[in-house]
Amino acid sequence: MALDDSIGISRALLRDLDPVTLYRIMALRTDVFVHEQRIVDERELDDRDLETTTTLYWADDRDGRVLATLRVLRDDPAAAHLGRVATARDARGRxxxxxxxxxxxxxxxxxxxxxxxxxxxxxxxxxxxxxTGPGYVEAGIDHIPMRHDGERAPADR
Structure with a gap:
């Protein structure tokens, strides 16, 4: 599925983000994880975004509204970790x-x-x-550990 031309994909380290975009990213994560999924036993602001190796990704529309976001952590030399994947309710399925x-x-x-x-x-x-392993519960939600080997091209669906 191709993205609408009005949606842009961006990436940046925290230190390079403008404050308005950072606010919109954090607001979306709070909406999805705290308000929608009711995750309250874990800190949304966990200091991982401050790490110099963390890259934030986001998709926004022409008005600058953040529609989706994720982050890539690089604290393990053997593998990166993708997390905090969040999409605005009205942007899902697009x-x-x-x-x-x-x-x-x-x-x-x-x-x-x-x-x-x-x-x-x-x-x-x-x-x-x-x-890569059995399921487990984190923050009251069923999770499963997964890994992408870095060699196969991602599916274009």
């Missing part, structure tokens, strides 16, 4: 998050791991992620 996943996978050399919410396991498989 290929926005898929475009962000593809952009992150294209940028990262080597394997990428994710602690995926279990109901999205099939969706992540579309991009070449494979389940």
């Amino acid at each position: 290929g926005v998050a898929a475009a962000l996943i593809r952009a992150a996978l294209a940028d990262v050399a080597g394997p990428v791991e994710i602690s995926a919410q279990a109901y999205l396991e099939g969706w992540y498989r579309r991009f070449g992620f494979e389940t």
